[in-house]
Amino acid sequence: NAGVTQTPKFRILKIGQSMTLQCTQDMNHNYMYWYRQDPGMGLKLIYYSVGAGITDKGEVPNGYNVSRSTTEDFPLRLELAAPSQTSVYFCASFGIVLGGYTFGSGTRLTVV
Amino acid sequence: RKEVEQDPGPFNVPEGATVAFNCTYSNSASQSFFWYRQDCRKEPKLLMSVYSSGNEDGRFTAQLNRASQYISLLIRDSKLSDSATYLCVASNNNDMRFGAGTRLTVKP
Numbered sequence: 001n002a003g004v005t006q007t008p009k010f011r012i013l014k015i016g017q018s019m020t021l022q023c024t025q026d027m028n029h030n031y032m033y034w035y036r037q038d039p040g041m042g043l044k045l046i047y048y049s050v051g052a053g054i055t056d057k058g059e060v061p062n063g064y065n066v067s068r069s070t071t072e073d074f075p076l077r078l079e080l081a082a083p084s085q086t087s088v089y090f091c092a093s094f095g096i097v098l099g100g101y102t103f104g105s106g107t108r109l110t111v112v
Numbered sequence: 113r114k115e116v117e118q119d120p121g122p123f124n125v126p127e128g129a130t131v132a133f134n135c136t137y138s139n140s141a142s143q144s145f146f147w148y149r150q151d152c153r154k155e156p157k158l159l160m161s162v163y164s165s166g167n168e169d170g171r172f173t174a175q176l177n178r179a180s181q182y183i184s185l186l187i188r189d190s191k192l193s194d195s196a197t198y199l200c201v202a203s204n205n206n207d208m209r210f211g212a213g214t215r216l217t218v219k220p
């Protein structure tokens with residue numbers, strides 16, 4: 001059981017480039033989330049989804065987009081990368097049985 | 113004001129010590145509460161849920177005070193392996209808000 005899988009693990013982008021962070025879960029969870037974590041800070045919610053076809057903004061959505069075409073996949077898109085988007089990005093899914101989030105291992109993104 | 117506030121620490125304690133972390137949340141509509149553990153450069157992992165009646169899991173005890181909007185985590189008989197950052201979480205309808213974390217270092 002893989003849980004939540006994120007790719008890539010590391011990426012360096014130039015200012016203005018775009019990229020997609022991939023997230024896949026195999027637990028059939030409806031709820032999925034994207035967070036960013038800056039050094040020494042807590043996690044801030046970027047976007048979330050309560051099911052396929054439904055997405056909503058979190059605390060810090062500017063500069064990002066998401067889609068949820070299937071239950072398994074919840075990719076995060078950066079269109080015009082900026083240095084302020086340098087961070088660690090975590091994808092998570094929520095399952096009632098566990099009572100909490102299961103996180104992916106994170107993507108370390110640096111924008112230069 | 114942050115939605116979930118924690119003392120950032122760091123807490124440096126010797127092995128075998130008892131250490132307590134506190135957390136306050138501002139959203140009175142929060143319904144569920146959790147403690148997560150995050151090791152350096154790793155993803156957060158669920159440590160335990162927090163219930164109004166208080167709950168215990170081995171050396172770990174969590175308490176919730178809804179009237180004061182306060183959550184606590186007590187670790188007894190600290191081990192070296194307990195060294196990590198502990199994140200407090202308050203949730204309202206699956207919108208989870210994280211504290212910035214409290215860093216714990218347990219020393220020999």
